[in-house]
Amino acid sequence: MxxxxxxxxxxxxxxxxxxxxxxxxxxxxxxxxxxxxxxxxxxxxxxxxxxxxxxxxxxxxxxxxxxxxxxxxxxxxxxxxxxxxxxxxxxxxxxxxxxxxxxxxxxxxxxxxxxxxxxxxxxxxxxxxxxxxxxxxxxxxxxxxxxxxxxxSRHASSLAVIAATMIAVGVLHFPLIAVVCVAVPVSIALAARRRARHG
Incomplete structure (x- = not known):
């Protein structure tokens, strides 16, 4: 054994x-x-x-x-x-x-x-x-x-989306729903692009 x-x-x-x-x-x-x-x-x-x-x-x-x-x-x-x-x-x-x-x-x-x-x-x-x-x-x-x-998140694009969301909601006081409606499609598109590039 x-x-x-x-x-x-x-x-x-x-x-x-x-x-x-x-x-x-x-x-x-x-x-x-x-x-x-x-x-x-x-x-x-x-x-x-x-x-x-x-x-x-x-x-x-x-x-x-x-x-x-x-x-x-x-x-x-x-x-x-x-x-x-x-x-x-x-x-x-x-x-x-x-x-x-x-x-x-x-x-x-x-x-x-x-x-x-x-x-x-x-x-x-x-x-x-x-x-x-x-x-x-x-x-x-x-x-x-x-x-x-x-x-x-180790991707610069993801960090950019996070920072833009914080500024839009916390500093510029844009409506949260409007910000989400923009940020979600952008995040999905960036994630799909990264997967296609590495995949």
Whole structure:
């Protein structure tokens, strides 16, 4: 018999073939309920990335960013689409349903309660300062997602599309739908051109 030293275990298994960890429906529900209840003013995409990819390792980074791209061009809210995508990838249709219900269920009741007292709190200086801080944090999370996407893209043309999109939406304040309608066909055309060139 040949020893294991002569034939060591394979370490070149593609990452795409690594299965997802077993995640319970309760864990999916708890995470999305917490994200939905504790996230204010945007930035939820970055928070979901941190929780699902960086902290828990439920999805690989490339898999998450690919799903995020799809979610951004589909109808509906990006975060809701992303929650459904994450749930579906982890536990199929039940996971998608649980993630959707948990993400929206908590905020639904919080918003109803908050609206009852908002008029009394809106004029307080510390409330306004707190909301400004949350807005800044949300912008930072979104910037982090943009930087991570740019780091994974090693093509100058892709980086140019990312930069143009940021400038168009963040600086020039062009309508997001109009920017997406231009950026998506351009990105697809560039990807097809690269594949034809290398393929």
């Amino acid at each position: 040949q020893s294991l030293e002569e034939h060591p275990p394979r370490t070149d298994v593609p990452r795409a073939e690594v299965p997802h960890p077993e995640v319970s429906l309760a864990a999916i529900a708890a995470l999305h309920l917490r994200i939905g209840c504790l996230s204010f003013g945007g930035g939820m995409t970055g928070l979901i990335y941190h929780e699902v990819v960086t902290k828990r390792g439920w999805l690989r980074e490339a898999e998450f960013l690919s799903g995020l791209t799809i979610c951004q061009i589909l109808p509906g809210g990006n975060v809701v689409n992303l929650a459904i995508y994450v749930g579906q990838r982890l536990r199929g249709l039940p996971g998608a349903a649980v993630a959707f219900a948990a993400l929206l269920g908590g905020p639904f009741f919080i918003i109803i309660g908050f609206m009852l007292v908002y008029e009394r709190l809106a004029g307080l200086p510390f409330v306004a300062a707190g909301l400004n801080g949350v807005t800044a944090a949300a912008m930072g999370l979104m910037l982090m997602m943009t930087v991570r996407g740019a780091q994974l």
